[in-house]
Amino acid sequence: MWLPPKKTPKKMSKKIKITPNSDCEITVSSPKDTNGQRTTWIFIIEKDVLVAQSKYFKASFRFNEEHGPHAIHLEGDGLAAIQTWLYILHGSKLALDVRADVLAKFQARDIWDIIVAADKYQFKISLMNSFFEKWYKVHVKAKLACSDQNDKDVWDLARIVVLPCALFDYAEGFAEVTKWLAYNSRGHIAEKRPEGFKWEHIHLAPPDFVGPMNSARGRLKTVLHTNLWTRVGRLFQEGKRSSTCTHAPESAGTFLSALVDLHAYPLELVWPKNSVTEVLSLLSNFRDLRTGRCSVCTVWNWKELVEHAVVVTEHYFDGLCLDCMNRSRLPRGKDPDTEYWNANGSDGVGRWDSKCRITHGQPTWYHSFLGRHEDRQFFLKDGRDDDSD
Structure with a gap:
């Protein structure tokens, strides 16, 4: 027996008036939740505003006027993202982009929904630049500055906001996030999508992010190794040239052994398992050594050498520009x-x-x-x- 297809259940809808000059309604249904339900909001808007700001809506309104029905129904969009876009497009006095309560409710997923809406409905994404910058300062900046480097949630957040920083042309945030990732990631660095996000073609091309980020992280290893090893190499050279030094190999071995005891060396083994920040933190525990008994061996201040290597590495990379x-x-x-x-x-x-x-x-x-x-x-x-x- 034939049965009609089941309709997706919907939660009770609500109406939101975007502007006092409203003359049209748009119905928006969210993606299905875990119970298979959609939430529906009806936005009361000014048609001419949307027509002027979006080729998609201009074509949709024209088609509906010619063929009907007159209502526009969008499905699968983030409701908070659409609401934000409509307020911004209408230049609402509500000033959504500066209200602390609105910013506090927005999550990284909502930001990605804003990007998707701009892509689908041909909104000018730069209109959201100011909103994103304020959101970033509320939700991201402090977490990067104060978080434990082992906090996976913050690490995921940093990888998720890289793309929005680029698309909203927020240079300060992009540099801050990419620097944080270079110093606080273990192993390979890649961007991340919000959980359950399915809009496939929004991502950074590998040459724009994955390549430069992993190259920068690799370079930090080279910088640290060079600053740790240079004096050791000089010690061997000067020890060979000196007629009185017989302890150069022993002194160098004592120094390298102390680094190994800190679990900070050799870098080829330590680097894949630890972040740059973790390696530098291990090196900060280095204690001064007494090595050798001649003018060649005793001239080196090993603790000063390690501290210098740490400082140089810490300040080497400022993020991507x-x-x-x-x-x-x-x-x-x-x-x-x-x-x-x-x-x-x-x-x-x-x-x-x-x-x-x-x-x-x-x-x-x-x-x-x-x-x-x-x-x-x-x-x-x-x-x-x-x-x-």
Whole structure:
């Protein structure tokens, strides 16, 4: 016996008046919850505002006027995201983007829903830049500054907000999050979607995030290793040249053994299992050593060496820079021109951030560069030549 298909049960709907000049209604149903139910909200809006701000709604209203029905029903959208968009598009006096209570209720998933709505309904995403910046400062900034590096929720949050920071062109947040991830991630770094998120084509391309982030983390290992090893290498060299030193190998071995005892060395074994911050924290427990009995061996202050290596590594990377990324990215098939050469690289006096919204050094510029490898090497050499003048 044929039975009609079951309708998806819906929770009781509510009406929300977006503007006093309303002349139209839009019905929006949320995705199904765990009980298979949808929540429905009806928004009372001004038709001309939506028509002016969205090609999607312009076409939908025109089609409905010609063919009917006159009502517009959206399904599967985040209700808070649609409500926020409608307030922003209508320039509501409610000033949703600065109200603390509204910001407090918004979660990372709602931010991604805002991005999806912009993509589906062809809203200008930059209209939400100010709202996102305020949301970030409420929900993300303090957590990154104060969280335990082993807090998985914060680590997941950082990976989730990377894409919104890029899409909403929030340079400060993007640098802050990418720096936090470089120093606090164990192993491979990749972006993350909110739980259950299914909008497949929203993501950062690997050259824009995964590649630079893991390259930066790898570089931090090299920087730390170089600063720990350089004096050891010099000790061996000077010990060989000295007619009185017979303890250089023993002194170097004592130093390296102390690092191993801290579980901070060798880096090739320690790095995959620990974050940069964890390794530096282990090294901070280093105690001074007494090594050798000659002028070559006793000249080294091993504790000072380790402290210097930690400080250099801590301050080496400032996160990725959206401005450097955008300037250095070449359209497919286009070769660098005069404007490109003038826009990228250092400013001739050793600064790599003079055209950027954030303050950063050469390492951030290097890992943010999205142009061709040979062009990056040219800019790098040119910048070094400028520094030496």
